[in-house]
Amino acid sequence: MDKRLQIAFGAGTVQLNPAAINPDWVIEGNPVTHNKVLSTSADGAATTLFWDCTAGRFNWFYDVDETVYVLEGSVTIKNQQGLTRRVSAGDWVFFPKGSYAEWTVHQYVRKVAFCRSPMPRPVQFARKVYRVLKKLTGRGSNGAGAAAMFQGG
Numbered sequence: 001m002d003k004r005l006q007i008a009f010g011a012g013t014v015q016l017n018p019a020a021i022n023p024d025w026v027i028e029g030n031p032v033t034h035n036k037v038l039s040t041s042a043d044g045a046a047t048t049l050f051w052d053c054t055a056g057r058f059n060w061f062y063d064v065d066e067t068v069y070v071l072e073g074s075v076t077i078k079n080q081q082g083l084t085r086r087v088s089a090g091d092w093v094f095f096p097k098g099s100y101a102e103w104t105v106h107q108y109v110r111k112v113a114f115c116r117s118p119m120p121r122p123v124q125f126a127r128k129v130y131r132v133l134k135k136l137t138g139r140g141s142n143g144a145g146a147a148a149m150f151q152g153g
Helices: 121-136 144-150
Strands: 026-028 033-040 046-061 065-078 084-088 092-095 100-116
Touching: 046 065
Parallel strands: none
Antiparallel strands: 026 046, 033 046, 046 100, 065 084, 065 092, 065 100
């Protein structure tokens, strides 16, 4: 079986690895960060990871689209327009590629991050055309096959 097609499972505590913040981004304190990549898509465009950080204030520059779901703790985020918002466990935030934000971690924060490198616009357009053509020719998939497999169908 092709290793790229194997389903991966995990359970229990995930051991995070040291992952320093760029020192030029740190504004205040000595934030200590860790992360653990959980998965990467076959094409390398998407990654899921756990990340945590101790108290400190720093800028973060996004070179990919990133959706964050806070698992524990809280952080105050100031966007490019200067607006601030406190984000706590159970909240999510989307940071588009090219954006940046100032993070103030008061004590501790732990998140799961879903990162994706957006495709260039011409590739996005070609992909949409391809999907429409597949649908029109009756060769498209609606995902029902995969759903039936997990439902025993």
